Structures are given as C-alpha cells and as structure tokens.
Amino acid sequence: MALIYVLGALSVLVPIVLIPVLATRFVPAVRQSRAADRLRVAVAGLTDAFGRIGAALVVLLTGCAAVVAVCWPLGEALSRLERSIDHPIFEHVHARRVDVWADINSFYTPLGDRYPLKWVTVVAAIFFAIAWRRRRWWIPLVVMPLQFVVEQYTQQILALTVDRGHPPTDVGTYPSGGCARIMLTFGTIAVLAGLTWNIPRRGRIAMLTAVALLVSMEGYSRIYAEKHWFTDVIGGWIFGPMLLGVLALTVFVAVGRVRPPIRSVTEPAGDLDATEPEAAGREARLHRQRAGN
Template identity: 75%
Template sequence: MVLIYVLGAASVLVPAVLIPVVATRWVPAALESRAADRLRVAVAGLTEALGRSGAALVVLFAGMAAVVTICWPLGEALSRLERSVDHPVFDYVHARRADGWADLNSFVTPLGDRYPLKWVTVVAAVGFVLAWRRRRWWIPLIALPMQFVVEQYTQQILALTVDRGHPPADVGTYPSGGCARVLLTFGTIAVLAGLTWKVPRRGRIAIATGLAVLASVEGYTRIYAEKHWLTDVLGGWIFGALLLGVLVLTVLVADGRVRPPVRSANAAPVEVTTTA
C-alpha cells in the first residue's frame, strides 16, 4: 500500500521537477532547430496562398491526421502489453484499495470528464471573447469549443481502430480521454491567456508545469479508480500532448503569431547574365 501512496506523490513531484528542466533546456533548442524552421516555411507558404484562416484549417486537419497516424500503431503496440503489464497493475491496485484513498481519487478523477469540462470551455470562451473584443475575438470563440470536439472525435477514431477492450470495472479504453481532455482544455486556455496578457517566461513555465501536474494526477486517479488500464493512460498522455501541439499551432497561425522562417545567411543572390 505504501507504494501506491509513493506513486501518488510522484504523480505530482515528477512533472513539477521535469517540466521546468524541459522548458529551459530542450524547448529553446527545439524551437531553433531546422525542423522548426521548415515548419515555419510551410506555414508561411500556406498563409501566403490561403490566408491565415485557410492555413489554420490545413494545419488543424493535417495535424489531426498525423496524430491518428502516430497513435494508431502506438495503441496496437500498447495493447500487446495488456496481459504482461495492465493486468498485474490492475490486480495489484484492486487488492490494495483503501476506502479513504479511493474516495479521494473518485472525487478528483471527474476533473477529466466531459460534463465539467464543457462548462469550463463555455465560461473560458465567453471570458476570452470579452478580453479579445478589440481584436480577432472569433479565435477564442472557435478555438475553445473546437478543442473539445476535436478531442472527442479523434479519440473515438482511435478507440474504434485499436479496439482493445476495457478493464473489468469500467468501460474506459485507449486512449484515456480524461487525460487528453485535461491537457487540451486547460492547455488551450493557457495559450489564449499567454496571447491575451504579457506573461513572463517564468510564469509560462509555471503554467506549463501546473498543466503537466494536472494531467499526471488525472492519469493516476484513472488507474486507481479502475477506469483505465495503465497503458490507456500512457497513450492518453501522448495523444493529448500531440493534439494540444496541433491546436496550439492552429491558434498561432490563425492569430498570425508564428515567427517568420530564418533565411539562410549563406544564400547569395543569383546574378543572371546574358550574352549577345
């Protein structure tokens, strides 16, 4: 039973330590990489050809297709671990359930349910529309409900294609929608807040850390409440993070916040000469 409590504490401490390290060391390097600059070149070309709204739609649908392409084989691979990993973890947790801890987890885990997040989405959309009333107010009005719909239907596609079943105590399947919804709903709110107000770098790192802690705790409670297999939760974290990246890029493209691509310093103008 001690191990279960230790893992509960780790679900808070691990992302609280890991995310600031990732944000300060890895993210800046990734943003300056060649792959990131190629993405900026593609976005610039799409925006020039289709405008911001058209480019944002292309980014959204292409990103959704890429997420399905990645998470489909991932789900098939994780489903092969059901007997060797998921069943032993489920049996271990089930045999050591404590009433008080179970009640606490059952109280926390609805944070990732669709019903409460619907109201969070509606209230946040209204608030950001009012905050953006002198600029492109339609972006938060569309972005917040859109993340809710995109997560639901993309998750359903993966659940149908992988079709791996569910734990004996609940109907939760791959990928964990609760983990993905926490990431997408609060992640989209965080991005819109960053575009609305001048949040310092430390503040942005703190927000990202808080988001990761919420998703991590949600995954832990889904396992302890016996709503999901362990690998469902792992898949939900990956699925939610990838889809959040797609939604964030979509919002940035629509608002014209994508940095222009870096032009090569070695590129020299080509001189054309003619001979009579």
C-alpha cells in the first residue's frame, strides 16, 4: 500500500523539481540549436508567403499532423504493455483502495473533464480579449476555444487509430484526455499571460511548473480512480506537452513573437556556426558605416 502513496508523492515532487531544471538548462540549449534556427527560417518563409495568420494556420495543421505521427506508433507500443504493466498496476490499486483517498482523488480528477474546462476556456477567452483590447483582441477569443477543439479531435483521432480498449471500471482510453486537456487549457492561459504582461523568467517558470503539477496530479488521480490504464496516462503526459508546444508556436507566429533566424531566409542551408561570425561581421561593418556618417 505504501507504493501507492509514494507514487502520489512523486506526482507532486517530480514536476516541482524537473520543470525548473528543464527550463534553465534544456530549453536555452534547444533555443540555440540548429534545429530551432531551421524552424525559425521555415516560419520566416511561411510568414513572407502567407502572412502571420496564414503561417500560423500552416504551423497548427502541420504540428497536429506531426503529433499524430509520433503518438500513433507510441500508442501501439504502449498497447502491447497492457498485460505486463497495466493489468498488474490496476489490480494492485483496486485491491488496496482506501475510501478516504479514493474520495480525494475522485474529487480532484473531474478537473480534467470537458465540462469544467469549457467554463475555464470561456472565462479566459473573455478576460484576455479585454486585456488585449488595444491590440489584436480577437486572438485570445480564437485561441482559447481553438485549443479546446484541437485537443478533442486530435485525441479522438488517436483513440480511433490505436483503439486499445479501456479498463473494466471506466471508458477512458489512450491517450489520457484529462491530462491533455489540463495541459492545453492552463498551458495556453500561461502562454497568453506571458504575452500580456512582462513576467520575469522566474514567474514564467513558476507558471509552467504549476501547469505541469496539475497535469501530473491529474494523471495519478485518473489511475487511482480507475479511469485509465497506467500507459494511457503516460501517453497523455507525452501527447499534452507536444500539442501545447504546437499551440504555443502557433500563437507566437500569429502575434509575430518568433525570433528571427540567425541566417537569412534566402541563404542556403549550411553550417550555422559558420554563419554566426559572418552575421556578426556584417553588423560590425554596418556600425562602422553609421559611425562614419
């Protein structure tokens, strides 16, 4: 029985420790990587061709297709672990359920249901539309409902393609929609908050940690409430962040907050390390010319 409570404690401690470490060490490295700069080049080209909104739409559709392409075979692989992992964990939890702890988890887990998150989506859309009234106020009105719809239908595509069934106590299937919905809804709110106010880095990390904590606790509660197989929750923990990344990039493209690439869109793809000195040299020559004038 102690194992159940240890897992509950880990569902709280892991995101609190892991997210700040990833945000301070992993994310800066990714931003400076060649792959990230190639993505900026692609976004710049799409923006020149279709405008910000058109480029954002292309990013959204392409990103959702990429998420499905990754999570579909992942779901098939996790399905093969049902007998060896999901059934033993389910039976372990079922045989050792404590009424008080079950009530607590049953109280928390509806946070990931569609009905309460619909109201969160509506309130957040109106709130940020008012906060953005002096700029593109309609973007939050589109983005908040959009994240809800994108999560629902992308999840349904995966549920139909993987078609792995569900536990005997509920109809939850792969991937865990509760985890993904919380990630998308509150993650999109965090993205809009970061675009609305000048929040310091520590504040942004704290917001992401809070979102990850809600998602992690939701996954644990879905397992304890016997609504999902264990691997369904693992799938939700992967599916949700990937889809949030697509939504966040879509929003950044729409509002013009994607950093310009190191190299020009018209320059041929090559060694980015070699283009950085060239770019620095061009900037230095321009500075000397301006100083001479």
